[in-house]
Amino acid sequence: MSVTVEEARRVLFARCARLEPENVRLLDALGRVLAADAVSDVDVAPFDNSAMDGYAVRAQDVAGAERGTPVELDVLEHIAAGAWPEAEVGPGQASRIMTGAPMPGGADAVVMVEYTNGVGGDGGAGGRVAVERPLTGGENVRRRGEEVSAGDVVLSAGDVVGPAAIGLLASTGHDTVDVFRRPEVAVVSTGDELVEVREKPGPGKIRNSNSYSIAAQVSLAGGVPLRFPIVPDDIEATRQALSRAADEADFIVASGGVSVGDFDFVKPVLEELGEMEYCRVAMRPGNPQTMGSIRGVPFFGLPGNPTSTYVGFEIFVRPALRLMQGFSSLDRPVVRVILAHDVKKRPDRRYYFRARLERDDDGRLVASLSGRQSSALLTAAHRGNCLLVLPEGEERFEAGSEVDAMRLDTEEGTP
Numbered sequence: 071m072s073v074t075v076e077e078a079r080r081v082l083f084a085r086c087a088r089l090e091p092e093n094v095r096l097l098d099a100l101g102r103v104l105a106a107d108a109v110s111d112v113d114v115a116p117f118d119n120s121a122m123d124g125y126a127v128r129a130q131d132v133a134g135a136e137r138g139t140p141v142e143l144d145v146l147e148h149i150a151a152g153a154w155p156e157a158e159v160g161p162g163q164a165s166r167i168m169t170g171a172p173m174p175g176g177a178d179a180v181v182m183v184e185y186t187n188g189v190g191g192d193g194g195a196g197g198r199v200a201v202e203r204p205l206t207g208g209e210n211v212r213r214r215g216e217e218v219s220a221g222d223v224v225l226s227a228g229d230v231v232g233p234a235a236i237g238l239l240a241s242t243g244h245d246t247v248d249v250f251r252r253p254e255v256a257v258v259s260t261g262d263e264l265v266e267v268r269e270k271p272g273p274g275k276i277r278n279s280n281s282y283s284i285a286a287q288v289s290l291a292g293g294v295p296l297r298f299p300i301v302p303d304d305i306e307a308t309r310q311a312l313s314r315a316a317d318e319a320d321f322i323v324a325s326g327g328v329s330v331g332d333f334d335f336v337k338p339v340l341e342e343l344g345e346m347e348y349c350r351v352a353m354r355p356g357n358p359q360t361m362g363s364i365r366g367v368p369f370f371g372l373p374g375n376p377t378s379t380y381v382g383f384e385i386f387v388r389p390a391l392r393l394m395q396g397f398s399s400l401d402r403p404v405v406r407v408i409l410a411h412d413v414k415k416r417p418d419r420r421y422y423f424r425a426r427l428e429r430d431d432d433g434r435l436v437a438s439l440s441g442r443q444s445s446a447l448l449t450a451a452h453r454g455n456c457l458l459v460l461p462e463g464e465e466r467f468e469a470g471s472e473v474d475a476m477r478l479d480t481e482e483g484t485p
């Protein structure tokens with residue numbers, strides 16, 4: 071009996087606990103989920119400062135300034151970024167100021183240099199400047215604490231750390247941060263037919279490609295792949311490999327050996343070492359998706375056909391690994407797309423067809439199959455950028471009709 075995709079995901083996710091936090095160097099937090107609120111140790115900005123290169127003035131002094139009737143002010147000093155002002159700006163006075171430099175006392179606005187002219191000189195310290203524009207109080211001034219105040223939470227637990235968050239964490243003194251740990255994922259490929267990639271396959275043999283494609287998917291999902299040596303179709307070898315995987319990893323992904331073949335030992339060994347929750351999901355490609363746990367470590371057995379492996383990983387393993395890393399959005403965006411051509415399937419189960427989305431001239435998303443759909447072939451997955459999600463119970467989809475597509479080129483959480 072097959073379970074539905076939704077039921078299979080629900081049971082898997084229930085077995086996947088979020089991992090504990092770890093303290094990492096700031097840049098190693100990129101793309102990960104904060105495990106604790108990050109508090110600022112300073113005000114950002116730390117002082118009122120100029121948003122422009124120009125002159126710090128008292129807005130009231132230049133209230134009537136226009137191009138034809140400029141207001142002339144005495145220039146006290148030249149304040150560079152990184153310097154500290156020495157003079158208070160009084161009536162009829164200004165200080166030349168650069169972007170990011172601290173505002174001098176007395177001044178409450180900055181006039182851009184473009185609206186000024188030096189009077190009988192360059193408008194530097196000791197000279198005079200003509201201001202050709204009125205200003206409102208606070209204009210071109212960035213306030214102390216505008217971004218965040220000392221002691222405030224700058225980023226919250228659960229936030230995903232992108233480049234802007236890295237910048238905020240850096241400006242608030244976070245040399246290291248607490249993020250949820252990346253799952254270490256044992257990648258176990260089974261099959262007597264498998265040889266290493268560097269070998270030329272002899273009679274009846276093929277290269278162990280799944281180990282690599284799965285490891286790549288694990289990395290993209292934020293996990294750390296631990297590629298195990300090829301496991302022959304032998305019950306004792308399977309037992310040893312899965313037992314070791316349970317000792318060493320946070321999650322076990324197996325490929326192959328979960329079907330009804332005479333040499334498929336993954337299921338019996340899973341039942342012997344741990345528990346099996348299900349071994350069939352009503353989907354294609356990849357009906358024999360197998361899930362369980364070994365000594366508390368979640369186990370997911372992907373069928374060996376390369377595309378069944380690829381699709382099964384996307385639908386089940388990737389969201390599970392995200393859950394373990396504390397992400398709140400688990401699913402790739404699903405969008406409505408227009409079929410470029412007729413598509414047929416069997417009505418008994420849900421299909422995930424490898425397809426490519428393009429925009430037509432009217433800006434509509436149009437999908438076409440990206441190659442032959444045999445589950446032994448990976449080219450369509452390579453050329454595609456989405457999976458068409460074709461529901462159970464239906465059989466024929468005509469060109470021009472709308473279907474769901476799960477975008478594989480777009481991050482989870484994208485509307």
Ligand code: AMP
Nearest residue numbers: 259261278279280326327329373374375
């Ligand atoms: P299985 O699920 O073990 O019955 O394998 C199904 C199909 O996938 C067979 O044609 C296998 O040869 C192929 N296969 C199994 N494991 C791998 C692998 N690691 N890399 C590439 N193909 C595989």
Ligand code: MG
Nearest residue numbers: 260261326327
């Ligand atoms: Mg096999």
